[in-house]
Amino acid sequence: MKPAATKVKARRVVAASKNTALVRDRRTQLVGAAIEVFGKKGFHATTVRDIGRVSRLTQGTIYNYVRSKEDILFLVCDRIVTEYQDSVRRALAVEGDAIARLRAALRGIVGVMHEHQDTILLLYHESHNLDRRSLRTILARVHEFIESFERLLAEANEEKRLQMTDVRLSANIVTYLPTMLALRRWALPKDLTSEQIINDTVGFMLRGLGIVDKQPTRSFPLRG
Amino acid sequence: MKPAATKVKARRVVAASKNTALVRDRRTQLVGAAIEVFGKKGFHATTVRDIGRVSRLTQGTIYNYVRSKEDILFLVCDRIVTEYQDSVRRALAVEGDAIARLRAALRGIVGVMHEHQDTILLLYHESHNLDRRSLRTILARVHEFIESFERLLAEANEEKRLQMTDVRLSANIVTYLPTMLALRRWALPKDLTSEQIINDTVGFMLRGLGIVDKQPTRSFPLRG
Amino acid sequence: MKPAATKVKARRVVAASKNTALVRDRRTQLVGAAIEVFGKKGFHATTVRDIGRVSRLTQGTIYNYVRSKEDILFLVCDRIVTEYQDSVRRALAVEGDAIARLRAALRGIVGVMHEHQDTILLLYHESHNLDRRSLRTILARVHEFIESFERLLAEANEEKRLQMTDVRLSANIVTYLPTMLALRRWALPKDLTSEQIINDTVGFMLRGLGIVDKQPTRSFPLRG
Amino acid sequence: MKPAATKVKARRVVAASKNTALVRDRRTQLVGAAIEVFGKKGFHATTVRDIGRVSRLTQGTIYNYVRSKEDILFLVCDRIVTEYQDSVRRALAVEGDAIARLRAALRGIVGVMHEHQDTILLLYHESHNLDRRSLRTILARVHEFIESFERLLAEANEEKRLQMTDVRLSANIVTYLPTMLALRRWALPKDLTSEQIINDTVGFMLRGLGIVDKQPTRSFPLRG
DNA sequence: AATGAATGAGACTTCATTCAT
DNA sequence: CATGAATGAAGTCTCATTCAT
Numbered sequence: 004m005k006p007a008a009t010k011v012k013a014r015r016v017v018a019a020s021k022n023t024a025l026v027r028d029r030r031t032q033l034v035g036a037a038i039e040v041f042g043k044k045g046f047h048a049t050t051v052r053d054i055g056r057v058s059r060l061t062q063g064t065i066y067n068y069v070r071s072k073e074d075i076l077f078l079v080c081d082r083i084v085t086e087y088q089d090s091v092r093r094a095l096a097v098e099g100d101a102i103a104r105l106r107a108a109l110r111g112i113v114g115v116m117h118e119h120q121d122t123i124l125l126l127y128h129e130s131h132n133l134d135r136r137s138l139r140t141i142l143a144r145v146h147e148f149i150e151s152f153e154r155l156l157a158e159a160n161e162e163k164r165l166q167m168t169d170v171r172l173s174a175n176i177v178t179y180l181p182t183m184l185a186l187r188r189w190a191l192p193k194d195l196t197s198e199q200i201i202n203d204t205v206g207f208m209l210r211g212l213g214i215v216d217k218q219p220t221r222s223f224p225l226r227g
Numbered sequence: 228m229k230p231a232a233t234k235v236k237a238r239r240v241v242a243a244s245k246n247t248a249l250v251r252d253r254r255t256q257l258v259g260a261a262i263e264v265f266g267k268k269g270f271h272a273t274t275v276r277d278i279g280r281v282s283r284l285t286q287g288t289i290y291n292y293v294r295s296k297e298d299i300l301f302l303v304c305d306r307i308v309t310e311y312q313d314s315v316r317r318a319l320a321v322e323g324d325a326i327a328r329l330r331a332a333l334r335g336i337v338g339v340m341h342e343h344q345d346t347i348l349l350l351y352h353e354s355h356n357l358d359r360r361s362l363r364t365i366l367a368r369v370h371e372f373i374e375s376f377e378r379l380l381a382e383a384n385e386e387k388r389l390q391m392t393d394v395r396l397s398a399n400i401v402t403y404l405p406t407m408l409a410l411r412r413w414a415l416p417k418d419l420t421s422e423q424i425i426n427d428t429v430g431f432m433l434r435g436l437g438i439v440d441k442q443p444t445r446s447f448p449l450r451g
Numbered sequence: 452m453k454p455a456a457t458k459v460k461a462r463r464v465v466a467a468s469k470n471t472a473l474v475r476d477r478r479t480q481l482v483g484a485a486i487e488v489f490g491k492k493g494f495h496a497t498t499v500r501d502i503g504r505v506s507r508l509t510q511g512t513i514y515n516y517v518r519s520k521e522d523i524l525f526l527v528c529d530r531i532v533t534e535y536q537d538s539v540r541r542a543l544a545v546e547g548d549a550i551a552r553l554r555a556a557l558r559g560i561v562g563v564m565h566e567h568q569d570t571i572l573l574l575y576h577e578s579h580n581l582d583r584r585s586l587r588t589i590l591a592r593v594h595e596f597i598e599s600f601e602r603l604l605a606e607a608n609e610e611k612r613l614q615m616t617d618v619r620l621s622a623n624i625v626t627y628l629p630t631m632l633a634l635r636r637w638a639l640p641k642d643l644t645s646e647q648i649i650n651d652t653v654g655f656m657l658r659g660l661g662i663v664d665k666q667p668t669r670s671f672p673l674r675g
Numbered sequence: 676m677k678p679a680a681t682k683v684k685a686r687r688v689v690a691a692s693k694n695t696a697l698v699r700d701r702r703t704q705l706v707g708a709a710i711e712v713f714g715k716k717g718f719h720a721t722t723v724r725d726i727g728r729v730s731r732l733t734q735g736t737i738y739n740y741v742r743s744k745e746d747i748l749f750l751v752c753d754r755i756v757t758e759y760q761d762s763v764r765r766a767l768a769v770e771g772d773a774i775a776r777l778r779a780a781l782r783g784i785v786g787v788m789h790e791h792q793d794t795i796l797l798l799y800h801e802s803h804n805l806d807r808r809s810l811r812t813i814l815a816r817v818h819e820f821i822e823s824f825e826r827l828l829a830e831a832n833e834e835k836r837l838q839m840t841d842v843r844l845s846a847n848i849v850t851y852l853p854t855m856l857a858l859r860r861w862a863l864p865k866d867l868t869s870e871q872i873i874n875d876t877v878g879f880m881l882r883g884l885g886i887v888d889k890q891p892t893r894s895f896p897l898r899g
Numbered sequence: 900a901a902t903g904a905a906t907g908a909g910a911c912t913t914c915a916t917t918c919a920t
Numbered sequence: 921c922a923t924g925a926a927t928g929a930a931g932t933c934t935c936a937t938t939c940a941t
Contacts, residue, residue, distance in 0.1 A: 020900075045355065047271045050935060062937085063902050072936065127410075131269060131352050142413055149414055168427045171416040176431055179407040180400065186351075187403055189366060190373055192395040203392045207400055211435035244925070275911065287927050290912065468921075493803065495719045498914060510916085511923050520915065575858075579717060579800050590861060597862055616875045619864040624879055627855040628848065634799075635851055637814060638821055640843040651840045655848055659883035692904070722931065735906050738933065 014140040016074045019067045029068045032058045034078045042121055046076055046129040077137045080130050083122040084144045090115040091148065101158040102214065108155055109177060109208050113201050116181035123185040149174050156212070177208050238364040240298045243291045253292045256282045258302050266345055270300055270353045301361045304354050307346040308368045314339040315372060325383040326438065332379055333401060333432050337425050340405035347409040373398050380436075401432050462588040464522045467515045477516045480506045482526050490569055494524055494577040525585045528578050531570045532592045538563040539596065549607040550662065556603055557625060557656050561649050564629035571633040597622050604660070625656050686812040688746045691739045701740045704730045706750050714793055718748055718801040749809045752802050755794040756816045762787040763820060773831040774886065780827055781849060781880050785873050788853035795857040821846050828884070849880050 018026045036058030040049045051072055055062050069075055094111020097104050116123060130141060153174040160170065181204065184191070191200060209215075242250045260282030264273045275296055279286050293299055318335020321328050340347060354365060377398040384394065405428065408415070415424060433439075466474045484506030488497045499520055503510050517523055542559020545552050564571060578589060601622040608618065629652065632639070639648060657663075690698045708730030712721045723744055727734050741747055766783020769776050788795060802813060825846040832842065853876065856863070863872060881887075 022900090025900085047356075051937085052935080061902050063904095063939085064900075066937070067900070070937095127351065128355050132271075146414060168430070169416055169419060169423070172419065172424060172427050173431070175407060175411050175414055176404065176428070179411055180404055183399060183403040187399050190370060190399055192393055195393060195396065199393075200396060203396050204400070206392070207397070207435040210437060211431040213434060246924085249925080274909085285927055286912080287914085287929095288925075291925070294912095296911070470921090473921090495804075499916085500914080509923050511918085511925095512921075514916070515921070518916095575799065576803050580719075594862060616878070617864055617867060617871070620867065620872060620875050621879070623855060623859050623862055624852065624876070627859055628852055631847060631851040635847050638818060638847055640841055643841060643844065647841070648844060651844050652848070654840070655845070655883040658885060659879040661882060694903085697904085723933085724931090733906055734933080735908095735935085736904075739904070742933095744932070 013143075014077065014137045016078060017070060026068055029060065029064075030078060032060060033065065033068060033075060034082050037075050037079050038082070038122060038125065041076070041079060041129060042125050046132050073132070073134065073137070076129060077133055077141075080126055080133065080137075080141045081144075083119075083126050084141055084148075086122070087115060087119055088144065088148050090119070092151075095151065095155070101155070101162045105155055105159045105212075105214070106205075106209065108152065109205050110201070112152075112178065113181045113184065113204050113208075117184045117197055117201055120185040120188060123182055124188075127182065127186060149178050152178055159212075159214075173212060176211065180204065180208060237367075238301065238361050240302060241294060250292055253284065253288075254302060256284060257289060257292060257299060258306050260284075261299050261303050262306070262346060262349065265300070265303060265353060266349050270356050297356070297358065297361070300353060301357055301365075304350055304357065304361075304365045305368075307343075307350050308365055311339060311343055311347070312368065312372050314343070316375075319375065319379070325379070325386045329379055329383045329436075329438070330429075330433065332376070333429050334425070336376075336402065337405045337408065337428050337432075341408045341421055341425055344409040344412060347406055348412075351406065351410060373402050376402055383436075383438075397436060400435065404428065404432060461591075462525065462585050464526060465518060474516055477508065477512075478526060480508060481513065481516060481523060482530050484508075485523050485527050486530070486570060486573065489524070489527060489577060490573050494580050521580070521582065521585070524577060525581060525589075528574055528581065528585075528589045529592075531567075531574045532589055532596075535563060535567055535571070536592065536596050538567070540599075543599065543603070549603070549610045553603055553607045553660075553662070554653075554657065556600065557653050558649070560600075560626065561629045561632065561652050561656075565632045565645055565649055568633040568636060571630055572636075575630065575634060597626050600626055607660075607662075621660060624659065628652065628656060685815075686749065686809050688750060689742060698740055701732065701736075702750060704732060705737060705740060705747060706754050708732075709747050709751050710754070710794060710797065713748070713751060713801060714797050718804050745804070745806065745809070748801060749805055749813075752798055752805065752809075752813045753816075755791075755798050756813055759787060759791055759795070760816065760820050762791070764823075767823065767827070773827070773834045777827055777831045777884075777886070778877075778881065780824065781877050782873070784824075784850065785853045785856065785876050785880075789856045789869055789873060792857040792860060795854055796860075799854065799858060821850050824850055831884075831886075845884060848883065852876065852880060 016030075018030075020026050020029075033054065037049075037054050040053050040057055044053070051062055051065060054060075054075065055065055058065075065075075069078070091108075091112050094115065095104070095108050097107040099107075130138060133141065149171075153170050156170045156173050156177075184200065184204070195203075240254075242254075244250050257278065261273075261278050263281055264277050268277070275286055275289060278284075278299065279289055282289075289299075293302070315332075315336055318339065319328070319332050321331040323331075354362060357365065373395075377394050380394045380397050380401075408424065408428070419427075464478075466478075468474050468477075481502065485497075485502050488501045488505055492501070499510055499513060502508075502523065503513055506513075513523075517526070539556075539560050542563065543552070543556050545555040547555075578586060581589065597619075601618050604618045604621050604625075632648065632652070643651075688702075690702075692698050705726065709721075709726050711729055712725045716725070723734055723737060726732075726747065727737055730737075737747075741750070763780075763784050766787060767776070767780050769779040771779075802810060805813065821843075825842050828842045828845050828849075856872065856876070867875075
């Protein structure tokens, strides 16, 4: 497994103000507001004024804590990835054998993706508006997180030969597929509960990894 | 399965010119150029001039065949979805029992997604810049195509009880997961050939659907 | 009285075509259509295409008979003034003593102004979009026509001392006031018939000129 | 007489800035400049840059105080009508019997029209470039002002039977005719002083209303 | 540190006019 | 003579960013 060698010199957002506590607070305000409006109107359609209106900061003030509108987008993406990572990390912190931990982790990530639908959507819609450097920083964070799954899968594979070929590819699959809950929201079956969708998606992934799902499967629903 | 009731009043792009052949030609020029530049710089960073430069049409001329920059984006999305649909349709046109056709279809869709990486990326990045009406038209097209998988899955399930729960959800999964090849391009293992990535992804999906992959699986590669 | 010394070198509209009969016909088409659309949308809001649509001439064809959009406006103003002049000339062609002729003329001009409301409005709204030269040509035509009233007033004054001071000023007044029927259309009393409005306006002018109106005046209507 | 029922929901021009004093000042600048350039080149031929140049405001700044170029035209018309109304109101504020007041008012309005020639011209030339709503607001203002004459005429008529038929029509006449001084500027006799033109026009109106002008009339000037 | 007015580059779009067919 | 596609200049308006207060 590749080590943290991929370490990218992290992009920094510089502030005019030196008061770090204040900077942190104001940026929190800013990012919260930005997530709200970016989510509604998209990055480009949103004006700095819009963000100011919602965050209750005036334009001039905003530029005390950020150097450009794109900085805000970066902070937004950063916050989203961080929250997402934290949630998943909590989900990964389960005791037990590797297989059990993997099971929990998959369930965890799907659940998180379901909860954070809106921000995930935002991330996928707008992150490519970042400049190369910023984007790379964000992607590196995501990478770390894919790698944590890569490690988990490797361990599980040690423990019990899985029907899995490449761990990195598998890690990508199990971290990517759950985003479907956000990006395909409009097409998912309306007659299933979130719980059912989550369960079935997890089941699919387990089988895909070659782990037999011992839980009784729901009977096949007749549709249409 | 929902019938054609979902039919959305399709959005139309109107042209100033009445000469349909010419309109078709010019739009082809236009869309080709737009795909190129949108792909590089994104929709918003691209100016109508940019498109004109690449398509060798002057600004004024462009507006003879399209009424707004957003019209161009719509035509771009439309073309992408159409080509994608056609490719998949070809892949679905295989003789044999339902399971065999499903196998072929999965392989087909993953292959197509791999080939059309750039445009799929473009579609996912920029389609949300469309207005509601246009977006709905595009999504309706995607929906049709998810439904064709839904039908295929239902047939396969008739033939041989699959370990599958909801066909619609499954159809979403197998049509969504392949987009990973485009959207996760940057994170996929560099040491695998495209062929391997495609095979493994298909394998994962087959297992996920409860179909045992009888092909000898590649031996597990030791990584890192 | 100033003679035709005011003669302005008349502005000419040149055509690409040499076939004078055709030129005349096409221009007639053109002007008719232009009056219609200019009247509705104004000169600037009207495109050459609009005129083409209504006149059933294509853009290219239009430019065979005219050299610019402004040429069309000139032709329009010219036609309006001409028709107006002709109508008034007919009204002036009455037998009798000067006072009788004046009476008839006043009635005539008010009537004409009432009939030609729309075009008069157009003339007053758009003529100042003409270039200096064109405008002067049009105004010269109007001038001629003011002068014809000037002559008439002078004759009437010879015949019977009027309570009139300056004939030119008076001529301006009696040729200007009737335009009120077009320009104040929106403010005129809705409960009077056109006939009444015309009569009263003529009566006002006659008294203004010091000619006693022998016709029985309508009784004073109690209002509001 | 129509009561205040005519009250039109007044069109408002909204500003980005909240500082009302500043908004007022900047708009004053803006309107002054606009009157100047619109007067010279007309509304359509004038660019926002032109207005900026004269008002010493940059384009961006202008749009802080106004939302469109048409807003500026509205403000211009509004200012013109207001000034005009104020001037006339002052002229109407004369002590004495109704006839005396009417006399003063007529003289006043003609004088004002003479003074404000340029802006009146502008008003008549460009006001129809306003959208329906704005135009109605402006016309409503003019209406009020016609009505004030209507009232005055009614009073005068009570006092001493005038040879006047419909007060509303008469009010229109006496408020319309004076605009001749602006719109017929080019045709008015050059050999009369403004004073003479004003006097004669007032005389004409008084006679038209059936009020005998007791002032000795200038002797008839021999012309041409 | 906060404010919000000012700036000006730049985008989209329209449309009169030209010209090859 | 008719057509209508092509042209490109020019205009309005937006908005990220700066800066004096």
